[in-house]
Amino acid sequence: MQQNEPKFRDGKIVRSEEPLNLEMPFEKLDGFVTPTDSFYVRCHFPIPKIDKKNWRLRVEGEVEKPFELNYDELLKLESRTIPATLECAGNSRNFLEPKVKGVAWGLGAVGNAEWTGVPLSILLDRAGVKAGALEVILEGADAGPLEEPKQPSGNVQFARSIPIAKARADVLLAYRMNGEELPPQNGFPVRAIVPGWYAVASIKWLQRVIVTDKPFGGYYQTLDYAYWEKRGDLTELVPISEMQIKAEIAQPVANEILQANSNVRVHGAAWTSEGEIVRVEISVDGGGNWAEAKLIDQPTRNAWRLWEYDWRTPSKPGKQTLVVRATDSRGRTQPVERDPDRGTYMINHLLPVEVEIR
């Protein structure tokens, strides 16, 4: 991990100023809900300035009755509040060797908040989805030119699609985060929340919902935010979707100095998609031996689960390598090695944290 002196803003690590990318120092993890002002911020373009009086959401495409609604109308609809963990698909990129392009996230491009909003299914039912609908494209108000190889010309609008079944199941159009109005950097006035998916799907500054009868080939699910999947002899490009099971250690932190023969609380969080975390194991010798950590609270689908482990540090001074791994209710666990077909995303292989005993 790079050890350049990071800049901080409001207690968050500044990964870039323009576009704004802020990371939560993961050692600050302190409870199931991440406070809004600690929540990481991921922007691809300047933050759109949106006046909620003028904001409109259009629902269109393969629907019987396309319509538009304003902010007040949205707030009058039936709402739900759900916790959901959002992890940036590039979280932990800074652990990749050799170094790769992209925002150099450490452990903290992840957070868990309570989101209040309108189920997308309510709007889809009102519009009347036509038979043959396959996907729903969610379009944000953020756009700009790209400077990548093979990019499209002109401004590219941030947009992503999800299968129609997922759109109907549990996607929320959230206007409140942890009980307060959504802040601008988190998608004001409305952010889609796609539970269990990497956060790239949870479109901020939502302005359009487009039902389509064919797969969407937008930039952010082809040239970017996609990975290679081997299917027999053939390899296919697949948009990044569900979060991969992962556990992270909040404390101790890398290179921390710990007293020999002392009691140390090792703690962190673990999450998965469409399943529950059933086991978190910890190794203090780099993966040789494993012990079970204690899971805190009850599992909540598509939200992380906190865990802790009481470690009696060894009596002998020296380096110790902590590694943690999670297993979920569908039997999935974390890979030991990095899969190169994931490019610079979906980083859930085992991440060692080295500490020193004195």
Added chain:
Amino acid sequence: MQQNEPKFRDGKIVRSEEPLNLEMPFEKLDGFVTPTDSFYVRCHFPIPKIDKKNWRLRVEGEVEKPFELNYDELLKLESRTIPATLECAGNSRNFLEPKVKGVAWGLGAVGNAEWTGVPLSILLDRAGVKAGALEVILEGADAGPLEEPKQPSGNVQFARSIPIAKARADVLLAYRMNGEELPPQNGFPVRAIVPGWYAVASIKWLQRVIVTDKPFGGYYQTLDYAYWEKRGDLTELVPISEMQIKAEIAQPVANEILQANSNVRVHGAAWTSEGEIVRVEISVDGGGNWAEAKLIDQPTRNAWRLWEYDWRTPSKPGKQTLVVRATDSRGRTQPVERDPDRGTYMINHLLPVEVEIR
């Protein structure tokens, strides 16, 4: 256009040795059918060494009765012979400014041959395509590692998909080219011919036909051989498919010195996809004034049409810029300017040929 001294092999320009890429000097255009030994060669990997005794074609995927057949069995099936023009999607890349990556083709990565083989529809009918089939993947025996950014790991098999309707309509599994057994560099023992499509779809060294119920996301139709299409606010990555209408001048060639006040035969070929060339126009002053060229022979769908124009050169010495443009039966004509969303492919904007009058 680059003016490095090119190397030649068997009368063709060597664009690269490994993989083998050979271009026909387009000035050699001399008749409707391109002789096999003048036909351009485009390889992505080393040419597979295939013994026709061991060759098998598997037809599988979303079919009732997957099967395999050998070379002799294929040759016993009902066959057809069709002319079809194949143009490499990167033909004329050398005219792009600024210079781009990729094989630096001039005008000659295009040819028109007579292909003999079995309609793919016969094999699909034998296999029994299931309801819900969407595409047919054609897989070649050529494969290898890639050295491009964002590439898949390991060996990538050359493969491409076409819509099921196109597969049924007129795709041929060709084993003869201009009446002779297909040569190794042209796809021996069997090459798919996808009439009207850029040649990347006409898979050489064919070994597998896979019917699928979802769009194929292979490397050669996503990260490569794809372009950006603007659809309202949104931009989508689309696999390269049909050839774009285009006319090319075979003679005179760039920088040729012509006598003042002489009769010069300007001639070349023009092609389009799913339509007929109905007009070819020529300008000798860089696009200021246009005259109609004479179309030769009758139109043949998805094969090029030859054209000629008798030019009386001016009496005044100096440079003259020849430009040619085609129009087809569907009213399509060539763009004046290059569209950057096509990347390094589908190059059919007007290409000037400068000559000198003395």
